[in-house]
Amino acid sequence: MKVSQSSYAYTPGLKIKRVTIVRKERKLPIPGEVLVKKGDKVSFDTVVARTYVPGDPYILKVARELGIEPEDLPFYMLKKKGDRVKKGEVVARYRALFGMINRECISPTDGVIEDVSSTTGRIIVRGDPKPVEIKAYVSGKIVEVMPKEGVVVETRGAFVQGIFGVGGETNGEIKVLVDSPSDVLEADMIDEDCRGKILIGGSLVTKDALNKAIEFGARGIVVGGIKDTDLMEVVGYEIGVAITGHEEIGLTLIITEGFGKMAMSRKAFEIFKEFEGYRAAMNGATQIRAGVIRPEVVIPHEKKISESELPELEEGIRPGTLVRIIREPYFGQIGRVVSLPIELQVIETESKVRVAEVELEGGKRVVVPRANLEIIEE
Amino acid sequence: MPKTPLDQMKYILATDVGSTTTKARFFKKTKEGWRYVISGEAPTTVEKPYEDVTLGVRNAVREVEELTGHKLLAPGGKGIIMPSRSNEGVDLYVTTSSAGGGLQMMVAGLIRSMTAESAERAALGAGAIVMDVIAIDDGREIYQKIQRIRHLRPDMVLLAGGTDGGNIKDVVEMAEILKAAQPKPRFGVSYKLPVVYAGNKDARRHIKELLDGIFALTIVDNIRPTLEEENTEPARRSIHELFMEHVMAHAPGYDKLMKWTDVPIMPTPAGEGMMMQLIAKVFNCNVLGVGLGGATTNIYSIYDGKFVRSVSANLGMSYSICNVMKEAGIENIMRWLPFEKSEDDIRNRLRNKMIRPTTIPQTLEELMIEHAVAREAIRLGFEHHKTLARPLRGAKRRKGALWEGAEISDVFALEEIYGTYIKMMNVKIIAGTGGLLSHAPRRVQSMLVLTDGFRPEGVTRMFQDSVFMMPHLGVLSTVHPKAAWEIFDRDCLVRLGTLIAPKGTGKPGERVLDLRIEMPDGTILKESINFGEMKRIELPEGVEAEALLEPRGHFDLGEGPGKKVETKVYGGVVGIIIDARGRPLNLPQDDKERRRKLLEWFEALDAYPREFLDKIREEWT
Incomplete structure (x- = not known):
């Protein structure tokens, strides 16, 4: 039996690029109207598509309110199925004893009578449709229109993926608050100048700094790590399943490395420094399932950079590949793969696994399960 | 169906498209029957930029090809080579799938503990994850129910309610709520959401008028034709068919995968459940099983012939690891650790596993932390399971236990107390499957995790899946039961051994049990064990021994307090593991004492390397 040199079961690295082409699909939840056309230039907040989602339904227990049998309901309805009604309008009435008994049922909303049931004695009033708008999210060009569904926006720019985030789409100017990727982002670094901006920290953001950034109206924070307990306090609850993006904490937070104090990858930090002052889009939405959705920062720019684009699908780990170790005992350390032994090897836990020999920055050589390596794109 | 007759088959390929990993298992017919040959694994590809599950399947199968030299993939991505010829192809290809979150259902019924619970059991039995159960008495106002339903994006809805011939108004009202909410299917808006109606047959016409056209409505026999009877089978069958027709057909790449396979794709837990049922059938006893996955924990019970499956959708060892921490509480995870670590440290480590779910423990400390979480995931999953494995609510025989003139609400109140029908003393086999158990470096670790999660009582045999292939064999058993059983028996089912755990508690040092074991060669082994101790006795696989167990005082092994058991x-x-830690199992309150006991137990069972345990002891003494 033989084993191939490259490993299929690798963890794809997070994308960190100074320049790349980013395409974003912007789709409506249900069919509607696309407001831009192919070739149009759009900005971050340009509305590109709009639709109306059905309004909230209200179930009215009309028969019970009028004190009648369900099967008699149609006789007492003043409106029929499909009719428009206004909020406060009488939709059914029961009168008896020459008007001495007068019971009415009124509509709680503007809308349409959707259903009248003589089985249950209830009616459904559907509220007026609500508009839903989709914005471009990033500045760029419309390269594709999907009729009634949405568009694809294309932009050229820097692209940094994080490992975990909270909060949804936003945009703002990049502002770097620390000198090095290993510095902690503290509360005293935040002031009025942070309003509307995306703040870049180093290895950790403290709870106080996070709260102060929210207070001063920062749009987002990108940082290496955060303590789980601090995140829990700011979000207000303990996140159970890693499906995020809908939190409303006042800003969007992205951590690039993991939980605890962890220096931001140098490459990401340098990109943020290079593009300080540029307007960027960010989204904290994370979904850790097959395929995964990772949080991201997109910084559209037109700088001439000769960096060649890497193919979309990586080739796997090979000798020479730059990697980050993503599990104890070398968590967060960066090194270069020296060899990929073909045979399974016994590690401290006594498990027999596929390993890689990695030379850490500083020269020390360690053996690490391949599953605990993440490729760093160069 | 396969073209090659079963008795002429030589090679079989089975895959499971899991939420993280696609696992291929390759089987071969040998002189002694069907055997497992090798595995191949690759990341599942359901989302961008891949969006085609067959890519992941091909990668996993390619690994099998590389490892065996047996060619399996047809050129041009055209599936699997069939039938087999010398060193290429297979005669049968089957698959299960839980990718993209599996089959996610919403269930609605009238009374939470009656028809809604029956509907929940039917959905779970079909291999679904139940996102929510809507019932008239679920404590939510109508508008809240509607909001909730609108928010969910299920793959399918099961609507039940009412006994045949009973009042139709309530179930029609529930259908109205559904109609008003108009939930949208998860995989896009281009198809109608399947709704299965399994309620009062007299309401069918009204249900049709209300829901047909808006939803893809299927009507099946009532799940609860009378209060005394539960008939989940028609609903379960219908769910399986709709899973294929609607849900799978809309998931990325499944249209292709469906053409590759010889039999319909089955939800992973359905395959797993079939094998658990097979264990109960073959060994003819009550069985508890667990499928401890990365995203979910599935618990199975086959108790007095009744099969129940529960899925705790957000309890798992990778994606859902932090939800175990949330549900169990960090202190309940840390209580299983023999070393001292700060809460912050453990929290951060679990979070880091959540965000990088495919990593594996490299150090023993990390391994113990994962084992601690696994115990709690099983414990919580089993708690959930017990709320479903209970007698039918509202049945007349129950009313007999009440006073004259009792109201239906009194029945509910009393039955809350009744709880599950599962008595641990009567469970004779516990079986486990899933990555953590299969990958445990020492098998005794999985036996201990299963023991601490389930807390068996009396004498219980314990099994585990060797390399995670129960789902594969489950779907295989639908076409080739003989092959499935032969592989299951020889290569899948690892006999861990027997656990002897007396019920009762006592004081440290108090004698709990004397036992005498007569080995097949006639040698006699005598042992005694005191309260708070654990012991391990070697007894190899395939060997049976006669045991005389004499519990002391109030300790019970199934025959009553102090009564001997042969x-x-x-x-x-x-x-054999003798567990005299007592039932209920209470760990020492004092931290130091608790850690000392954990080390003592791990040492007694040889659960982790001795040098490591010594090192821990040195560090805190």
């Missing part, structure tokens, strides 16, 4: 004990890769 029974067979079965060997395994671990052997």
Whole structure:
């Protein structure tokens, strides 16, 4: 039996690029109207598509309110199925004893009578449709229109993926608050100048700094790590399943490395420094399932950079590949793969696994399960 | 169906498209029957930029090809080579799938503990994850129910309610709520959401008028034709068919995969459940099983012939690891650790596993932390399971236990107390499957995790899946039961051994049990054990021994307090474990004492390397 040199079961690295082409699909939840056309230039907040989602339904227990049998309901309805009604309008009435008994049922909303049931004695009033708008999210060009569904926006720019985030789409100017990727982002670094901006920290953001950034109206924070307990306090609850993006904490937070104090990858930090002052889009939405959705920062720019684009699908780990170790005992350390032994090897836990020999920055050589390596794109 | 007759088949390929990993298992017919040959694994590809599950399947199968030299993939991505010829192809290809979150259902019924619960059992039995159960008495106002339903994006809805011939108004009202909310299917808006109606047959016409056209409505026999009867089978069948027709057909790449396979794709837990049922059938006893996955924990019980499956959708060892921490509480995870670590440290480590779910423990500390989480995931999953494995609510025989003139609400109140029908003393086999158990470096670790999660009482045999292939064999058993059983028996089912755990508690040092075991060669082994101790006795796989167990005082092994038990004990890769920690199992309150006991137990069972345990002891003494 033989084993191939490259490993299929690798963890794809997070994308960190100074320049790349980013395409974003912007789709409506249900069919509607696309407001831009192919070739149009759009900005971050340009509305590109709009639709109306059905309004909230209200179930009215009309028969019970009028004190009648369900099967008699149609006789007492003043409106029929499909009719428009206004909020406060009488939709059914029961009168008896020459008007001495007068019971009415009124509509709680503007809308349409959707259903009248003589089985249950209830009616459904559907509220007026609500508009839903989709914005471009990033500045760029419309390269594709999907009729009634949405568009694809294309932009050229820097692209940094994080490992975990909270909060949804936003945009703002990049502002770097620390000198090095290993510095902690503290509360005293935040002031009025942070309003509307995306703040870049180093290895950790403290709870106080996070709260102060929210207070001063920062749009987002990108940082290496955060303590789980601090995140829990700011979000207000303990996140159970890693499906995020809908939190409303006042800003969007992205951590690039993991939980605890962890220096931001140098490459990401340098990109943020290079593009300080540029307007960027960010989204904290994370979904850790097959395929995964990772949080991201997109910084559209037109700088001439000769960096060649890497193919979309990586080739796997090979000798020479730059990697980050993503599990104890070398968590967060960066090194270069020296060899990929073909045979399974016994590690401290006594498990027999596929390993890689990695030379850490500083020269020390360690053996690490391949599953605990993440490729760093160069 | 396969073209090659079953008795002429030589090679079989089975895959499971899991939420993280696609696992291929390759089987071969040998002189002694069907055997497992090798595995191949690759990341599942359901989302961008891949969006085609067959890519992941091909990668996993390619690994099998590389490892065996047996060619399996047809050129041009055209599926699997069939039938087999010398060193290429297979005669049968089957698959299960839980990718993209599996089959996610919403269930609605009238009374939470009656029709809604029956509907929940039917959905779970079909291999679904139940996102929510809507019932008239679920404590939510109508508008809240509607909001909730609108928010969910299920793959399918099961609507039940009412007994045949009973009042139709309530179930029609529930249908109205559904109609008003108009939930949208998860995989896009281009198809109608399947709704299965399994309620009062007299309401069918009204249900049709209300829901047909808006939803893809299927009507099946009532799940609860009378209060005394539960008939989940028609609903379960219908769910399986719709899973294929609607849900799978809309998931990325499944249209292709469906053409590759010889039999319909089955939800992973359905395959797993079939094998658990097979264990109960073959060994003819009550069985508890667990599928401890990365995203979910599935618990199975086959108790007095009744099969129940529960899925705790957000309890798992990778994606959902932090939800176990949330549900169990960090202190309940940390109580299983023999070393001292700060809460912050453990929290951060679990969070880091959540965000990088495919990593594996490299150090023993990390391994113990994962084992601690696994115990709690099983414990919580089993708690959930017990709320479903209970007698039918509202049945007349129950009313007999009440006073005259009792109201239906009194029945509910009383039955809350009744709880599950599962008595641990009557469970004779516990079986486990899933990555953590299969990958445990020492099998005794999985036996201990299963023991601490389930807390068995009396004499219980314990099994585990060797390399995670129960789902594969489950779907295989639908076409080739003989092959499935032969592989299951020889290569899948690892006999861990037998656990002897007396019920009752006592004081440290108090004698709990004397036992005498007569080995097949006639040698006699005598042991005594005191309260708070654990012992391991070697008894190899395939060996049976006669045991005389004499519990002391109020300790009970099934025959009553202090009553002796004569029974067979079965060997395994671990052997016999005597667990005199007591039932209910209470760990010492004092931290130092608790850690000392954990080390003592781990040492007694040889659960982790001795040098490591010594090192921990040195560090805190």
